Structure formats: C-alpha cells, structure tokens
Amino acid sequence: MNSRRTTAAALLLAAIMLVSAACGDAGSKTQADSAAGTSSPPASSNTGSTDAGADATKSKPSDTPAASTNGQDQADATPGGLKQTAQSGTKSGAKQNASSSGKTGDVQVVANPADIAVLVNKTYKLPENYKPQDLVDPNVPFTFKEKLEKRKMRKEAAAALEKLFEAAKKDNLPLAGVSAYRSHETQKTVYNRYVQKDGEAAANKYSAKPGHSEHETGLAIDVAGSSGKCAAQDCFGATKEAKWLAEHAADYGFIIRYPEGKESITGYQYEPWHLRYVGVDTAKAIVKQGVTLEEYVKNAVPVAKPKS
Numbered sequence: 001m002n003s004r005r006t007t008a009a010a011l012l013l014a015a016i017m018l019v020s021a022a023c024g025d026a027g028s029k030t031q032a033d034s035a036a037g038t039s040s041p042p043a044s045s046n047t048g049s050t051d052a053g054a055d056a057t058k059s060k061p062s063d064t065p066a067a068s069t070n071g072q073d074q075a076d077a078t079p080g081g082l083k084q085t086a087q088s089g090t091k092s093g094a095k096q097n098a099s100s101s102g103k104t105g106d107v108q109v110v111a112n113p114a115d116i117a118v119l120v121n122k123t124y125k126l127p128e129n130y131k132p133q134d135l136v137d138p139n140v141p142f143t144f145k146e147k148l149e150k151r152k153m154r155k156e157a158a159a160a161l162e163k164l165f166e167a168a169k170k171d172n173l174p175l176a177g178v179s180a181y182r183s184h185e186t187q188k189t190v191y192n193r194y195v196q197k198d199g200e201a202a203a204n205k206y207s208a209k210p211g212h213s214e215h216e217t218g219l220a221i222d223v224a225g226s227s228g229k230c231a232a233q234d235c236f237g238a239t240k241e242a243k244w245l246a247e248h249a250a251d252y253g254f255i256i257r258y259p260e261g262k263e264s265i266t267g268y269q270y271e272p273w274h275l276r277y278v279g280v281d282t283a284k285a286i287v288k289q290g291v292t293l294e295e296y297v298k299n300a301v302p303v304a305k306p307k308s
Helices: 002-036 049-059 155-170 184-198 200-206 234-238 240-252 280-289 293-299
Strands: 098-104 107-110 175-179 220-225 254-258 271-277
Touching: 155 175, 155 240, 155 254, 155 271, 184 200, 220 240, 234 240, 234 271, 240 254, 240 271, 240 280, 254 280, 280 293
Parallel strands: none
Antiparallel strands: 098 107, 175 220, 220 271, 254 271
C-alpha cells in the first residue's frame, strides 16, 4: 500500500512540475515579444484613423477667386519656351507636364509647378503643398491699400507687370491690380464662399477649386482701371483698358487667359481682366495663333521624344 501511495505522489508531483514549466515558458515568451515590439496590436486599434479630419478637409470642394479663378497645366520645352509634361493619352502626343503618380481619376498633378508656362486648370492641378518661392510685391497700384498676400506675384511676372502698367499709363489708361497670388487655403475659402452663394455648378463656371487656380501659381493677376470700376465684372470687357490689354498684354508676356468664345476649352467664362504671365515668346505665339494656353500646349512640339 505504501508503495502505491509513493508512486501516485511521485506521478502527481511530476504533473505539477510539467504544468508549472509550461506556464513559465508562455510567460517568458510574452515578455520577450513585448520587449521586442513584435506583439500584435489590440483588436480595437484604429490604424490610419488619426488623419480622418485632414482627409475630410481635403475632400471638401474648395478653391478659386472672386469672379476670376482659373487654372492650367504644364509642358516640356518647346519653340515658344513652353514646357510640356508627360501625360499618357494626350491626343497630340505631346508630353504633358503631369506626373503619372499624381493621377486622381481624370485629374493629374503637374510635375513642374514652378515652370513659367505651367498649365493649371480643371484637369491639371498643383501639388498639395505648393507655394512659389520667389514671391514679391510688384511696384504697381492696387485697388486696396492693405499689404495683403494678393499683392504678390512671382519675381519675373512682377517685373513684367510693372512694365505693362507703365506702358498703359503712358497711353493715358492707368491700371490697378485687383487680386494676384492666393494661397491654397485662401483659394479654398474663396471657392467655398461662391459655392455657398451660387451653388457648386454655377461656381465652377467662374471659380477654381483649390489647387486648380492660376492664382496659386503666382503668375496670374486680375486687373482693372485705376478707378476700380467694373473690377472683376463682365462690364470690364467694354472698357478702354480691357481693349488695350487685349492688344498689348502679349508684348509684356501676358495673355488674356480666358478669352471670349473659348469657354468649352478653358472651362471658365470670359474674363477680360484675368492676365496670366507665360513669357513674351509664348504669349505672342498664343495671340498670333488665336488659341488658348490649353490649345497651345497640346499642339506644341516637344524638343525631345519622351522616353519609352
């Protein structure tokens, strides 16, 4: 009997030792995994949810200036100094300046936003955080006195604007700036204001969504006569100043970006007050051909064949 009891006790003791060893190994592994950072996250972990607010903001429609906010795309060096970019599917076969990695549905992000002839419009948008690095205040009169961001233009465009204003003044048609550069956030505010006022469909005819506005390039400006009469309004088209600009703007590197009768191409209504700097050679070529920047870019011949 004593022998049996001794055997049973030995077996029970062995079983207890085995269970204790197994528990100890499991606890050690858990501690080791935790120390190494390899343990799985809790099932309730909201991976990627911390940027929900930012994503929601991005998805909101926004952009564009008062009665004059439009945009375009970009290109590679061509005879007129215009750069075209690589966009597969361009009917003309010319390289469009949009990065393939930036495609978002029918919208593409321009590859060289700092190019003077960059095309920004409803199809081609600027990179999300783009801001021109050479913004300055042109020495020209504006319709307001405050030192606001909308006075600014890129350095080359500002210098050309000063010459254009001086020439108009010599012809007894002094001009004044109305609105030039707009930051992405400002464009978003302007666009949303128009959507609230007139509805999105109507706003899209005269205002650009953020990232799609030429004003964000620092190369565009809305102008008026020195009195400010008809500023950014349809009636400006009948003024002597508007007619002078149509005849002489190209001599200083500017074009009337949204000409009358080209709404189906530019995507925006006629804006005789909206000047866009593209450089003298390109501006004169566009005027001579009677085309828009979109048409000029499409028909431009690349200097080199795109790499296959």
